[in-house]
């Protein structure tokens with residue numbers, strides 16, 4: 139079954155109306171979270187303590203800091219890489235090349251921040267700048283998405299994504315028209331997906347830890363756990379950077395407002411919510427409970443890493459000894475689907491591991507508030523929706539073989555439940 143493309147592709151996210159609503163809702167949710175987390179009651183569903191005026195949101199220093207950060211990460215991206223990887227085959231049968239130096243960028247950033255700290259860089263002042271920084275990031279992503287939309291106007295048809303080219307301005311602006319927008323070898327989507335937002339997230343967490351130490355003498359055990367788990371997640375993503383080339387975002391989705399805002403604003407400012415919560419609402423955490431949470435995190439990571447690595451190894455080289463013995467289903471495209479190992483347990487074992495980790499990130503915040511569990515709730519919704527999108531795409535790609543896979547592996551994410 140040939141996938142429908144361009145104006146015939148089925149509309150996702152509720153079409154133009156859904157896209158318009160999400161473009162308002164996502165930034166509004168982000169600002170709501172940033173405001174309620176520092177309020178006394180910290181109620182996820184309550185009203186924000188106040189509605190900030192432009193004088194609170196707008197700060198030229200915050201914009202300058204954001205642009206410096208983006209410039210630094212872009213410079214680190216352009217440094218010589220230990221390896222250059224080839225992406226998946228494109229419509230015109232070509233393959234793009236990607237530098238593998240994300241982990242190096244993380245280490246170099248840590249060294250620079252370390253040097254800055256020893257020279258008196260006031261990292262602990264960053265939490266007070268989160269609102270204006272998030273505002274600067276939101277404006278920047280709107281302008282950047284406009285640039286991406288206009289760049290796609292002059293791109294060849296073969297460079298356009300399967301969705302995101304419906305002809306409706308709002309929908310296409312949101313979803314993104316071009317699959318891999320680039321200037322020379324600088325790939326905007328690949329850069330944004332893994333660098334400024336993801337690395338920014340761990341340094342926001344670190345700044346919250348530093349401020350907690352300044353306020354209370356030392357960081358709490360809960361703050362250490364949240365920082366440690368999320369650093370492991372980001373470090374792992376950058377260590378296995380090449381694996382991002384087989385994700386849905388890189389292979390299928392265009393680069394527009396959804397991913398630009400998601401990567402540059404949503405990830406750093408909402409994924410750091412647990413650490414923000416702990417700064418304003420300290421929580422006691424005993425060693426036995428901390429040990430249980432570490433165990434949950436380790437189980438989640440084991441499933442997440444095992445499943446992702448198994449699929450990536452198999453997609454790169456099906457005769458690799460670690461995957462060669464696994465049972466597979468042939469498909470009409472020549473590619474095969476794994477039906478044993480992690481991918482024989484449920485159809486998205488990697489989502490299951492990621493969700494277990496998400497729970498472990500929130501548990502150090504105790505159970506007195508719903509707010510730090512926002513990530514678990516949002517992430518469940520995101521992955522359930524993402525799974526349904528992927529399922530549709532796989533059905534189009536693999537037809538009967540996909541039906542056979544679903545028959546053999548009936549559960550999507552959670553064995554015997556979903």
Ligand SMILES: NC(=O)C1=CN([C@@H]2O[C@H](COP(=O)(O)OP(=O)(O)OC[C@H]3O[C@@H](n4cnc5c(N)ncnc54)[C@H](OP(=O)(O)O)[C@@H]3O)[C@@H](O)[C@H]2O)C=CC1
Nearest residue numbers: 384385386387446449474475476477481488489492524528
């Ligand atoms: N923290 C966050 O905010 C987010 C994290 N994630 C994480 O990112 C990771 C990547 O997720 P995502 O890109 O959504 O999806 P996947 O990495 O699960 O990729 C899905 C693709 O895998 C291939 N595939 C599916 N089933 C099989 C099988 N049985 N055998 C072999 N290949 C198969 C198909 O592509 P093909 O056959 O073409 O290779 C399918 O389209 C996940 O771990 C997820 O949890 C995702 C979103 C947000």
Ligand SMILES: CC(C)CCC[C@@H](C)[C@H]1CC=C2C3=C(CC[C@@]21C)[C@@]1(C)CC[C@H](O)C(C)(C)[C@@H]1CC3
Nearest residue numbers: 164331332374375382385387396397400401404405
């Ligand atoms: C909120 C919006 C509706 C949607 C925004 C979604 C984005 C925030 C996420 C889409 C896919 C992502 C991935 C990661 C981060 C979040 C976004 C950008 C990821 C880089 C996190 C680290 C993982 O190890 C990964 C597998 C590399 C992830 C890839 C997908």
